Amino acid sequence: MILALDLGGTKHTVAVHQPGEAGWRAHERVFSPPGADAQYDLETVVALGRKLTKRQPISAIGVSFGGPVDYISGTVHLSHHVPGWEGIALGSRLEDTFGVPAVVDKDTNAAALGEYRFGAGRGTSSMLFVTISTGVGGGWILDGRLWRGAGRLAGEIGHTVVEPEGPMCLCGKRGCTERLASGPFMAEDLRAGLEATGLDIPGPLTGQRVAEMAAGGHTMARLILERGARALGIAVGNAVNLINPERVILGGGVTKSGELWWQEVRQAARQTALPQIGLEIVPAALTDDAPLWGAVALVLEKDD
Amino acid sequence: MILALDLGGTKHTVAVHQPGEAGWRAHERVFSPPGADAQYDLETVVALGRKLTKRQPISAIGVSFGGPVDYISGTVHLSHHVPGWEGIALGSRLEDTFGVPAVVDKDTNAAALGEYRFGAGRGTSSMLFVTISTGVGGGWILDGRLWRGAGRLAGEIGHTVVEPEGPMCLCGKRGCTERLASGPFMAEDLRAGLEATGLDIPGPLTGQRVAEMAAGGHTMARLILERGARALGIAVGNAVNLINPERVILGGGVTKSGELWWQEVRQAARQTALPQIGLEIVPAALTDDAPLWGAVALVLEKDD
Numbered sequence: 124m125i126l127a128l129d130l131g132g133t134k135h136t137v138a139v140h141q142p143g144e145a146g147w148r149a150h151e152r153v154f155s156p157p158g159a160d161a162q163y164d165l166e167t168v169v170a171l172g173r174k175l176t177k178r179q180p181i182s183a184i185g186v187s188f189g190g191p192v193d194y195i196s197g198t199v200h201l202s203h204h205v206p207g208w209e210g211i212a213l214g215s216r217l218e219d220t221f222g223v224p225a226v227v228d229k230d231t232n233a234a235a236l237g238e239y240r241f242g243a244g245r246g247t248s249s250m251l252f253v254t255i256s257t258g259v260g261g262g263w264i265l266d267g268r269l270w271r272g273a274g275r276l277a278g279e280i281g282h283t284v285v286e287p288e289g290p291m292c293l294c295g296k297r298g299c300t301e302r303l304a305s306g307p308f309m310a311e312d313l314r315a316g317l318e319a320t321g322l323d324i325p326g327p328l329t330g331q332r333v334a335e336m337a338a339g340g341h342t343m344a345r346l347i348l349e350r351g352a353r354a355l356g357i358a359v360g361n362a363v364n365l366i367n368p369e370r371v372i373l374g375g376g377v378t379k380s381g382e383l384w385w386q387e388v389r390q391a392a393r394q395t396a397l398p399q400i401g402l403e404i405v406p407a408a409l410t411d412d413a414p415l416w417g418a419v420a421l422v423l424e425k426d427d
Numbered sequence: 428m429i430l431a432l433d434l435g436g437t438k439h440t441v442a443v444h445q446p447g448e449a450g451w452r453a454h455e456r457v458f459s460p461p462g463a464d465a466q467y468d469l470e471t472v473v474a475l476g477r478k479l480t481k482r483q484p485i486s487a488i489g490v491s492f493g494g495p496v497d498y499i500s501g502t503v504h505l506s507h508h509v510p511g512w513e514g515i516a517l518g519s520r521l522e523d524t525f526g527v528p529a530v531v532d533k534d535t536n537a538a539a540l541g542e543y544r545f546g547a548g549r550g551t552s553s554m555l556f557v558t559i560s561t562g563v564g565g566g567w568i569l570d571g572r573l574w575r576g577a578g579r580l581a582g583e584i585g586h587t588v589v590e591p592e593g594p595m596c597l598c599g600k601r602g603c604t605e606r607l608a609s610g611p612f613m614a615e616d617l618r619a620g621l622e623a624t625g626l627d628i629p630g631p632l633t634g635q636r637v638a639e640m641a642a643g644g645h646t647m648a649r650l651i652l653e654r655g656a657r658a659l660g661i662a663v664g665n666a667v668n669l670i671n672p673e674r675v676i677l678g679g680g681v682t683k684s685g686e687l688w689w690q691e692v693r694q695a696a697r698q699t700a701l702p703q704i705g706l707e708i709v710p711a712a713l714t715d716d717a718p719l720w721g722a723v724a725l726v727l728e729k730d731d
Contacts, residue, residue: 249577263670265569272671273553276704283665284699286591294701361587362669366567367576395588397598400580 124148124179126221127418128168128186131230132204132257135164136412137171139179140419149175161199161207169220176221183425184217184225185418187233194275197227203258226421228269230254231278233417234409235262236269238372240420242408247369251362252407253280255355256375259301263366269424281305285357303354306330306377312347334380348380352387359388360395363402374407428452428483430525431722432472432490435534436508436561439468440716441475443483444723453479465503465511473524480525487729488521488529489722491537498579501531507562530725532573534558535582537721538711539566540573542676544724546712551673555666556711557584559659560679563605567670573728585609589661607658610634610681616651638684652684656691663692664699667706678711 129136138150151171155164172184190208191200197214217225228236235252238244244252244264253261259281263270271277281301282294289298290312302308310328313336317324322343325336336344359371373388389404396402409416433440442454455475459468476488494512495504501518521529532540539556542548548556548568557565563585567574575581585605586598593602594616606612614632617640621628626647629640640648663675677692693708700706713720 247577261669265574270569270670273551273673274671274703274705276701277669277671279668279671279701279704282668282701284661285588287589287661296699357588357591361665364583364586365565365581365666365669366574367578367581367583369577395600397580397583397586399578400583401578 124181125419125422126172126176126181126184127415128172128184128217129230129233129414129418130164130168130186131189131414132202133159135168135171136415137168137175138415139175139181142419142423148179151175155205159205161202161205161211164205165211165213165216169217172221181221181223183223183422184221185233185420185422186213186217186225186227187230187414187418187421188213188227189230191276192227192229194228194232194271197225199227226425228417228421230414230417231260232262232269232271233421234374234407234413235264235278235417236420236424237409237413237415237417238374238407239264240423241416242413243372243405244370249366249368250370250372251280251359251366251368252372252374253355253359254375255304255306255373255377257305257307259305259355261362263368265366265368280358280362283358283361285354298354300354300358304351304358304377306333309333309347309351309377313344316343316347330377331379334377334384337383338381345383348384349387351377352380352384353391356388356391357395359404360392360402363392363396363400367400369401369403371402371404372407373404374410374413378406428485429723429726430476430480430485430488431719432476432488432521433534433537433718433722434468434472434490435493435718436506437463439472439475440719441472441479442719443479443485446723446727452483455479459509463509465506465509465515468509469515469517469520473521476525485525485527487527487726488525489537489724489726490517490521490529490531491534491718491722491725492517492531493534495580496531496533498532498536498575501529503531530729532721532725534718534721535564536566536573536575537725538678538713538717539568539582539721540724540728541713541717541719541721542678542711543568544727545720546717547676547709548674553670553672554674554676555584555663555670555672556676556678557659557663558679559608559610559677559681561609561611563609563659565666567672569670569672584662584666587662587665589658602658604658604662608655608662608681610637613637613651613655613681617648620647620651634681635683638681638688641687642685649687652688653691655681656684656688657695660692660695661699663708664696664706667696667700667704671704673705673707675706675708676711677708678714678717682710
């Protein structure tokens, strides 16, 4: 039996899975209150884990963490959303608490592995998973294994540049995929565009709202959504030219932006990839539980 | 003993190598006359191979081919330079002629493997090799093996887009790395720039000439060389963000463009790669014989 943890920015999920079974033996999701820090979040998931495993002995723990971690040592580098995670030895803490081995990886790797084992990547031996949400990140399965990179930093498709003269990204570069395609940045671009032209700003703007307005015929929203989708498509096409994976899987909130978005992504990717390269772009299958299934898969991968 | 063949556009090399030794037992290079076709080139290298292996029994043949081939079947898709190669079963032909197994791959993969085993990639377990010459192409070593991709089309860094609004590439896209960074295209851009401004065109222009003029203080030549170097650096930085290899190795004629070119490539790559990602960019070590050493390495890889 495997204890699977998904530690997000504000949302944490703890579940128990028996390998070979289709679903969860137990599954609980909690939301952190505003101002929660690493200590609070860690205590919360440990308490939940204790509760769920009281009558179900576990043999291993898999953890998906919403930020960069050192996969080998299980130590968190930091969280971009929650203070206090710097240098916390999350793997060892959980091993000490539960008395079983723990494996920790960042959420994009976990989600890639989850989709590969249990979702839209089944049947392939190589795939690129990309999540397009508040950020844009990716994970690679190559030859049936997670490819983490020499410094375990692979998969940063969000910080590949698609418009060298484009707008400034948080990372300091111009025209990164994340700067153009992520939900919050599309919302920011729409707000800036509306302000610049003196148009009304209809309430709080989010990536989802941009997509809704675009679908409703709002020209500026449509242009921004299309630009984001095109940037993502170019980034995906470039990645496919470089690595030629069997399948590309897109997940995250922005993939729910509707047919216009998908069309634009697919078209830009197809135009960017060389004509002879096979290109299959499909939606993620696991939705919210992708990192949690990934946490399970991290344990199974270790045992392979 | 291994028979190694390097079939280029106009230059072919045939050599015999004893694994474990430092150099070649025999090594001959020939140039095709203008108008040579596949049949001519094949007969030439077969005759050379027969001559070199007369007194040296070989156990396998490795072939680097200057164009896309199907690695599994050893069949050539085509040559972009020599007519008549379409569909020729190069591997089987050589196996029938010499009575030993043959392994065939495209030159960029062979050169990547050659650098990995015998050149600037020794000691790593993952690397990206890029050749910048009449074209721009690449090859990946991941986890100590050549990564060929699901359709065996990986490594096309020359057709990753760095300037979506840039000049048109032969492949039909705009702003491909090859369109900006390859020797002939830099020469074409300089010619067009000189013509447009009514300046003198100083004799035949080549990539090498652009580099010489840039080094000699010619402003337009310098701007074009820098733009090409920057495009390559962005492409390399994006590739590093995606895959995080241990080392990047650059080879091909354009890498002899001098310190200005290397500085610009390294700077653009460093600015594009995320700050925390290690980035080591070094020149290829094997120069002209890289694909030939790669042909040897293809045989050794098969035996691993």
